Amino acid sequence: MKLHKRLICALTGLACISLLASCTPHNDGDTHSVTITEAGNTSDLVSPPIQTDTGWEVTFPKKTIEARIECARTNGTATYFKTYNPKPEETSSAPPLPGTTLASLNPQDGSVRWARKITPEMHTHYFYDESNTPQGSFLDFQECTSTAFISNEKYLAFYLRPWMTSEGSSSISDQRMNIVVLDTKTGNEVRTIEVSGLVLGQAIVNDSLVVETAQNYYPAGTGVLNVFSLTDPHAEPTTTRTDNWLIGSTNDSLLMSPQNSLLRLPKLDSYVISTIIRTTVTGEELETFTGVTAIHPNGWIERAKDPKAAVATAASPDKTPLAALPRDLINIDSGASVDVTGQYVTSVNLPTGPGLLLRTVTTVGEGEEKKTTYINHSWLPATPDATEPRTDDMQRIEMDSDAKKVFSKPIRMGEEDM
Secondary structure (H helix, E strand, O other), rough: HHHHOOOOOOOOOOOOOHHHHHOOOOOOOOOOEEEEEEEOOOOOOOOOOOOOOEEEEOOOOOOOOOOOOOOOOOOOOOEEEOOOOOOOOOOOOOOOOOEEEEEEEEEOOOOOEEEEEEEEEEEOOOOOOOOHHHHHHHHHOOOOOOOEEEOOOOEEEEEEEEOOOOOOOOOOEEEEEEEEEEEEEEEEEEEEEEOOOOOEEEEEEEEEEEEEEEEEOOOEEEEEEEEEEOOOOOOOEEEEOOOOOOEEOOOOOOOOOOOHHHHHHOOOEEEOOEEEEOOOOOOOOOEEEEEEEEEEEHEEEEOOOOOOHHHHHOOOOHHHHHOOOOEEEEEEEOOEEEOOOOOOEEEEEEEEEEEEEEEEEEEEEEEEHHHEEEEEEEEEEEOOOOOOOEEEOOOEEEOOOOOOOEEEEEEOOOEEOO
């Protein structure tokens, strides 16, 4: 887990107060220019892919890392890697090079699809920052801020390094940050926006980028949803007040919650019971889901069959029964439902996009002799049109435990998941 936390926040498949006006996009004289150029030769960033009998593999140097760790992903359609600028004392007395190189890999064969040099550097997690901005404190405070880098089939959006308008200030109202949106297929810039205040999260819905900002480390009192058009880069954003956390999205709606707990990676023996409110991008409430134990890409959620009993169990001193909680895997858009009682649902990366792997879990022994075994049971694409789990073998894209290689390999149903 320490290694994963050093990698930034999800290897994606083909991924905590004042006036409304003070939280909206900011346009004054103190702006920071953003440059996006082709990276050119990427041989020092990622090696040429090697085709194997079971798929492909790519290696890369230590200065290259995943753009996100596997954390509560809400969507994702490509595999991205970025350069890693270490703290100066870890290498030399020289400051890190400015900017970030972001590369997109072709999920079919591991080749570099495109690479872009972005200045200033990306701001996701564990990067060198001597400015101590509120955003940096917020990202460190979060167990996993997966929304710092999001993507879907058409767009990907990511934070750039924030700055303060007044030197030495620690006031959230003085913070500014740029967010860049690129085309996932070409790497071309779609839109770059600037916002003020703290960015609590972002989501992509249809052809819009929704950014939640606030004047505190939580949305209550000053939270604002800023909606930016991705088809008209010059269009002014619309804004809506909210006291809820933006925790994800479906193809055409936002997933909001009174709690921020769903940004944490659920553990088998420690489910967090939460409420999700599905809304339009303008904040209109569509429906509410209680007893939610996990969220997955493209509107898939895990929900307790008996939400009231789940809440009571979660509040009890002994939370172990939550591991066997009767649950359904539900797609919010389509209404498709799969019984996953006694199974562990994992978001995985498929060559065609995000997927969901269902594993049966067996625990034997007690104390130091206790052992948990995961057996691959079935899987399904994390798409709204998926309805039934499949039991044929699947191809998965993943990273090795040393974070030195990414590869594609078959996952066989009925075998132990290593």
